[in-house]
Amino acid sequence: MKTLKIEELSKNFGSTEVLRKINLEIDEGNFLVLLGPSGCGKSTLLNIIAGLETINEGNVHIDDYNVSKVEPKDRNIAMVFQSYALYPSMNVRENMIFGLKQAKVSKEKIEEQLEKVSKFLQVDALLERKPSQLSGGQRQRVAIGRALVREPRIFLFDEPLSNLDAKLRVEMRREIKKLHQQLKTTVVYVTHDQTEAMSLGTNIAIMNHGVIQQNDTPENIYNKPSNTFVADFIGSPSMNLIKGNLKESSNKVSFATHGSNIEIPINGYDFKEKSNLDNKEVFFGIRPEHIFFKKSNEEDFEINLRADLSEYIGHEQIMTFNFENQEVLAKFPSTVKIDLSKNTKLFFDLTQISLFDAKTEERI
Amino acid sequence: MQDRTYSSYKQLEQKSKYTNMFLRWFLYFVLVIFALYFIFPLYVMVVTSLKTMEEIRQGTLLTWPSGLNFDSWLVAWGGRGYGAGDTFLKPYFWNSIKMVVPAVFFSTFIGAMAGYVLTKWRFKGDKWVFLFLLFGCFIPYQAILLPMARTLGVLGISNSVIGLVLVHTVYGIPFTTLFFRNFYVSIPSELVKAARIDGAGFFKIFFKILLPISTPIIVVTIIWQFTQIWNDFLFGSTFSFGEAAPIQVALNNMVLSSTSVKEYNVDMASAIIAGIPTLIVYVLAGKYFIRGLTSGAVKG
Numbered sequence: 001m002k003t004l005k006i007e008e009l010s011k012n013f014g015s016t017e018v019l020r021k022i023n024l025e026i027d028e029g030n031f032l033v034l035l036g037p038s039g040c041g042k043s044t045l046l047n048i049i050a051g052l053e054t055i056n057e058g059n060v061h062i063d064d065y066n067v068s069k070v071e072p073k074d075r076n077i078a079m080v081f082q083s084y085a086l087y088p089s090m091n092v093r094e095n096m097i098f099g100l101k102q103a104k105v106s107k108e109k110i111e112e113q114l115e116k117v118s119k120f121l122q123v124d125a126l127l128e129r130k131p132s133q134l135s136g137g138q139r140q141r142v143a144i145g146r147a148l149v150r151e152p153r154i155f156l157f158d159e160p161l162s163n164l165d166a167k168l169r170v171e172m173r174r175e176i177k178k179l180h181q182q183l184k185t186t187v188v189y190v191t192h193d194q195t196e197a198m199s200l201g202t203n204i205a206i207m208n209h210g211v212i213q214q215n216d217t218p219e220n221i222y223n224k225p226s227n228t229f230v231a232d233f234i235g236s237p238s239m240n241l242i243k244g245n246l247k248e249s250s251n252k253v254s255f256a257t258h259g260s261n262i263e264i265p266i267n268g269y270d271f272k273e274k275s276n277l278d279n280k281e282v283f284f285g286i287r288p289e290h291i292f293f294k295k296s297n298e299e300d301f302e303i304n305l306r307a308d309l310s311e312y313i314g315h316e317q318i319m320t321f322n323f324e325n326q327e328v329l330a331k332f333p334s335t336v337k338i339d340l341s342k343n344t345k346l347f348f349d350l351t352q353i354s355l356f357d358a359k360t361e362e363r364i
Numbered sequence: 365m366q367d368r369t370y371s372s373y374k375q376l377e378q379k380s381k382y383t384n385m386f387l388r389w390f391l392y393f394v395l396v397i398f399a400l401y402f403i404f405p406l407y408v409m410v411v412t413s414l415k416t417m418e419e420i421r422q423g424t425l426l427t428w429p430s431g432l433n434f435d436s437w438l439v440a441w442g443g444r445g446y447g448a449g450d451t452f453l454k455p456y457f458w459n460s461i462k463m464v465v466p467a468v469f470f471s472t473f474i475g476a477m478a479g480y481v482l483t484k485w486r487f488k489g490d491k492w493v494f495l496f497l498l499f500g501c502f503i504p505y506q507a508i509l510l511p512m513a514r515t516l517g518v519l520g521i522s523n524s525v526i527g528l529v530l531v532h533t534v535y536g537i538p539f540t541t542l543f544f545r546n547f548y549v550s551i552p553s554e555l556v557k558a559a560r561i562d563g564a565g566f567f568k569i570f571f572k573i574l575l576p577i578s579t580p581i582i583v584v585t586i587i588w589q590f591t592q593i594w595n596d597f598l599f600g601s602t603f604s605f606g607e608a609a610p611i612q613v614a615l616n617n618m619v620l621s622s623t624s625v626k627e628y629n630v631d632m633a634s635a636i637i638a639g640i641p642t643l644i645v646y647v648l649a650g651k652y653f654i655r656g657l658t659s660g661a662v663k664g
Contacts, residue, residue, distance in 0.1 A: 047557075050557070050561060051561075052557050052560065052561075072557075072560050072561045073560065073561060073562065073563035077561065078561065079557070079558065079561050081552075081554040081557065081558060082554070083552045083554050083555075085552060085554035085555045085557065085558040087555065087558075087559070087572075087573050088555075088576075088577045089572075089573070089576030089577050098559075098562050098564070099561070099562035099563055102562055102563030102564055102568075103563055146558075146562075158554075
């Protein structure tokens with residue numbers, strides 16, 4: 001039984017296609033993050049799961065029950081919003097129990113739930129306050145509390161942290177993580193922040209233009225991006241994509257840019273399909289953090305590149321190098337001293353590379 | 365660049381000080397002139413209403429009254445106590461109250477509902493509905509007098525307070541809807557979404573969540589509608605006469621129908637009485653005119 005299952009879901013607003021043939025599944029207790037740039041349809045998808053938007057095609061199942069035409073309140077879900085959406089005229093207590101009162105839950109049960117949740121979230125001292133008298137973090141906590149008291153099957157979070165300042169955001173992120181560890185509830189979480197997605201999710205679905213680009217664990221998303229969009233979207237700075245060709249001779253594959261004599265051997269790479277590789281136009285992908293100043297293992301590829309630009313950011317520095325007239329970024333500890341406009345010896349960790357077909361932009 | 369010494373900076377400093385001082389005094393001068401200009405008619409009205417006819421004939425417009433004499437106010441409100449031809453404001457004042465209270469209530473309520481639907485329960489063609497409602501704000505009232513008179517006749521409520529309530533409610537709705545729509549547009553729709561997930565329906569969301577935070581715009585709407593309806597003369601004089609007339613029509617009749625001598629003091633007192641309720645609404649409601657009641661509640 002899947003807690004949430006979405007089948008062939010499509011949605012348009014007028015002539016604009018927002019979601020195209022979405023398929024998603026979540027197991028009980030998993031934390032799914034919908035990640036993507038603004039306008040990719042992630043919030044619409046969440047609203048559809050909540051029942052706040054109608055569906056043009058496809059179905060949404062919760063616990064194997066088709067809820068596509070079921071009212072939001074009957075879907076056994078709860079939602080936390082970006083703007084918290086606390087009812088301004090009600091105090092914290094009324095805010096938290098509003099849903100239970102609507103559902104005609106008995107008074108004793110309501111009080112019991114309220115006490116349990118407010119203690120758990122440490123808002124029990126704030127029950128008589130109005131939302132306007134709370135700080136950003138407290139409001140967020142109350143908003144989560146309002147979702148918790150209903151004991152839903154699925155929690156939906158719509159960018160809940162993006163209204164908070166940087167420090168508080170990191171704190172609340174940890175709290176949400178703890179909350180999920182303790183309660184083991186199923187969560188669907190929308191964000192455009194990759195750090196949030198990576199640190200919270202057990203699964204991440206990366207979306208762009210209404211299509212899921214990759215739905216995988218954070219590790220696979222980072223290490224084995226399924227196309228150039230994912231490779232480019234995840235990581236800061238994002239993965240270097242160097243355009244060039246593959247060469248295959250006597251079972252040895254190597255990569256070189258046009259008209260260059262630098263050949264990078266591709267040895268241990270896990271090709272999806274190891275055929276027709278010779279002369280294939282590809283992107284050679286390597287993350288800035290996998291370019292080293294010192295040799296880290298035997299397989300490392302040694303190369304001399306000219307440093308063009310240095311960005312110092314405290315704990316590290318981002319250097320831009322010239323690789324056959326293509327920019328290659330690398331990340332080093334800020335203690336390393338590198339001279340600009342001079343050739344520097346670098347080491348590419350070839351166990352961490354990705355290769356993409358230049359035409360389809362898919363991983364090969 | 366010019367070479368400037370310490371003393372030349374000193375001079376420039378002095379110069380700018382004098383210029384600023386002059387401008388400041390000039391500003392106050394202009395403001396005082398405007399203030400006098402606006403207060404002058406009110407002064408004449410109040411002073412004249414407190415004079416006897418004798419004083420009015422002998423003095424000028426600006427002469428101070430000899431004492432506080434409220435006789436003309438009493439006459440304006442309650443009449444002289446003889447039968448036919450004695451027009452006074454009291455019954456018409458109550459007519460106006462009976463007209464303005466329900467008309468303000470209904471137009472505000474319907475406007476709030478319409479604004480709520482147009483922003484939070486969007487439907488196909490809602491933009492057109494809003495556009496047509498907006499037209500209502502720009503239609504000159506003179507243009508609809510005849511069709512409206514016919515409508516009231518068919519409904520059997522012409523020349524009645526109920527008829528005036530209907531007319532003012534209908535012609536208030538475009539404005540009240542505009543006010544409430546613009547207010548509700550700024551309220552995050554997430555509030556409505558949250559309430560829907562919590563299981564609240566159309567009316568519950570309106571009454572429990574949106575209406576309690578609408579105080580600022582309700583006050584604005586009430587002030588606007590009250591002033592419009594109370595001060596209306598056109599609809600009142602067209603759709604009612606005799607005993608059903610509102611106060612502005614009665615005021616007009618009173619001032620114009622004097623047979624013998626023009627009693628300026630009574631006229632002035634009547635005009636002030638007819639204007640007092642709007643003043644009261646401004647003073648009372650203005651207190652609750654606190655903006656940003658929702659600020660902080662929904663945003664960080």
